[in-house]
Amino acid sequence: MITTAKRELAGERVRFTPLQMENIYKHFAWNNDPELNMLDSELPYVEESFGEFKRRFEEMLEHPEPNSQDFEVHAEDGTLIGVAEMTHISEHNRHCNLTLTICDRAYWGKGYGRDAMQALLAYCFRTLRMHRVMAEAFDYNDAWKRLVEGMGFKKEGTLRDFVFRQGRYWDKHVYALLESEYRA
Numbered sequence: 001m002i003t004t005a006k007r008e009l010a011g012e013r014v015r016f017t018p019l020q021m022e023n024i025y026k027h028f029a030w031n032n033d034p035e036l037n038m039l040d041s042e043l044p045y046v047e048e049s050f051g052e053f054k055r056r057f058e059e060m061l062e063h064p065e066p067n068s069q070d071f072e073v074h075a076e077d078g079t080l081i082g083v084a085e086m087t088h089i090s091e092h093n094r095h096c097n098l099t100l101t102i103c104d105r106a107y108w109g110k111g112y113g114r115d116a117m118q119a120l121l122a123y124c125f126r127t128l129r130m131h132r133v134m135a136e137a138f139d140y141n142d143a144w145k146r147l148v149e150g151m152g153f154k155k156e157g158t159l160r161d162f163v164f165r166q167g168r169y170w171d172k173h174v175y176a177l178l179e180s181e182y183r184a
């Protein structure tokens with residue numbers, strides 16, 4: 001089963017590691033950030049106590065989801081700046097879903113997202129030999145839509161009125177990139 005990162009994963013400026021207990025305070029702060037929640041999760045924001053989060057985080061480290069891979073994203077200056085996740089990894093169908101959150105706002109709009117996506121896609125297609133990588137974007141997330149589209153993902157459809165945020169419904173767009181498109 002494809003479940004663990006087998007080798008060091010890095011871009012030109014970012015480096016990926018597994019989730020680390022020593023960084024739990026940053027993960028806790030990001031987990032309790034309503035804006036990040038709105039951008040990368042369809043679950044409504046619910047503030048979580050440190051104790052509850054710690055139990056969940058320990059469980060994630062001890063018993064990772066079998067068809068997912070979680071990473072911390074570190075900048076070249078060593079700062080932990082975000083997280084990335086491959087989910088719904090299907091070894092048979094050779095597809096997966098990709099998410100990336102640059103959680104530290106000081107690092108937004110400086111090319112870290114693009115560098116991280118390039119490294120993640122190389123890992124998916126070249127190392128894990130995926131055939132298809134998916135990404136999903138809420139309609140209000142212009143940065144993520146632009147990043148994904150800029151990496152060559154094709155929009156395959158729209159789930160209309162999928163999330164309820166700020167008093168109204170918003171669409172969610174589904175994107176995918178095939179191996180042949182990535183290599184071209």
Ligand SMILES: CC(C)(COP(=O)(O)OP(=O)(O)OC[C@H]1O[C@@H](n2cnc3c(N)ncnc32)[C@H](O)[C@@H]1OP(=O)(O)O)[C@@H](O)C(=O)NCCC(=O)NCCS
Pocket residue numbers: 036039040099100101102103107108109110111112113114115141142143144146147150
């Ligand atoms: C979306 C995200 C990963 C982009 O990473 P980033 O490092 O800020 O973006 P980059 O500097 O690498 O830029 C990538 C592209 O996005 C565009 N972009 C960045 N911020 C933008 C913004 N606020 N609005 C519109 N486009 C934006 C850039 O112009 C660039 O496109 P271009 O090359 O065509 O000009 C990052 O902003 C983020 O993690 N946001 C919060 C969580 C999130 O939305 N995650 C995605 C869903 S899982």
